[in-house]
Amino acid sequence: MELITSLFPWITNGPLIAVQVMSGLSVGMFLFLISVGMSLIFGVTRIVNLAHGSFYMVSAYFMVTLIEVMPERALSFWIALLLAPVGVAILGGVIEVTLLRRIYRRDPMMQLILTFGLILVIGTLVLLVWGPDNKSVPRPDALAGSVRIFGQPFPSYYLLVLGLSPLVAVGLWLVFYRTRWGMLVRAATVDREMLGALGVNVSRLYTQVFVFGSWLAGLGGALAAPTVAVALGMDADVLINAFVVVVIGGLGSFAGSLISALLVGELQSFGILIFPAVSIVLLFAIMAVVLIVRPWGLLGRPEE
């Protein structure tokens, strides 16, 4: 016990732990938004969209530009927060209709090559439009400072994320479990052919799902923009994390994404306290263990 407290002095520091838990929750929430979209798209279309992180990045850049062009400082952040994800959703829709639609029946390798190609194309376009320098998105005035929680400073912007997250999670749950569209989506994850034979236009449903998933990535990117340097490497970082979350939680599982995103968020938050370099290793170690014990993820379904 003494050894532990000497190695990890913070372990007896209750307030610090509480703050760490909260910041882990906020990180987990960003991860949830991104991974649930990716998982949804995979569940229905069976495409692993590697460009999902690029959508997140594009949304952050949209935030940069939208806030720049809007004169009204007080409201600009909030308007941009609404518009940026919509812009990304439209982008996703265009990509689905023009490109992805053609490859649903192809070899999964082809699909990976296409979505990987999209990463490069989108990355290059972002470089051309916004240039190589890092950008930043200012936090809205009301949330620019920090508040004290158990005597510890905590950035008030994260309170927004923490407040919004349960709303988003509940909203998604309602969409999936209480609307007819959600029923169609869940039915499509198990048997598209049957759904089509019942008169449902499945290819239109695919487009809608892709647009919705892209919107979620956009929402994650827009919300995360003020907490990070908006930079070209964002897409890869977030893709890796989202991928880990989706694999741990189970591809196509809504609850799985939520639980595993929060788990990974906390892990990163505490990993930094314990031993920064270890946290990423720990992440992959957990993913490996899950893959060995339950290859289909915590709450996923085994493939037939």
Next chain:
Amino acid sequence: MALLEVAHVHTFYGDSHILADLSLDVAEGEVVCLLGRNGAGKSTTLKSIVGVAPPRSGRITLRGQELAGLPPFRVAQLGIGYVPEDRRVFPNLTVHENLEVARRTWAHTGGDGATELWTEDVLFDLFPILRERRRQLGGTLSGGEQQMLTIARTLMGNPDILLLDEPSEGLAPLVVEMLREQLGRLKASGLTMVLTEQNIRFVSELGDRVYILEKGAVRYQGSMAEFLADETVRQAYLAV
């Protein structure tokens, strides 16, 4: 005029020629049975009609409107209901949700199915067990309950014609008996049906007309009464 007409249809799976010049027709209100041994092409015939296994050539028309070449969802919207042989309820959806996803939300085109005959409530009267299971996941139902659910689900689209692929397969005798009685009530309601079966007893009272398939073509057709009276036909095409 026939409600559904299949004329000179050829269907392939890859290079294998499965349906070879198959023709049949179904009149309004009629129950037509497709019989034949394993592999005769009964399921493929239904799949060709609904567009799951689209024919390479030939015509398939519903009230004169061409169906061949349309995607399955369009065929369903035009009024063809299909219950596949492997049942395929959505296991992760409740009974109510299974019905709800199949509810007709498109404008009806032609035919007298224009009135919404089948609603969840009406179907629960026909299959009372489903009402009890309303909140249960499809995957937790017994085989017989799943078969009733798939039939009810397809009827939610208010089709003009119902295609049923071996509805009695793999069910316990008591359940088969119950299903036969329920299909009898569907027939009495005026619903046009096409049934494939191996079990002649199951369809002998239900069916009006019989087609016997062998190697993907029609080898015999006649009324149910003629067919039942003709021992040699049964010997030639159905006995194993």
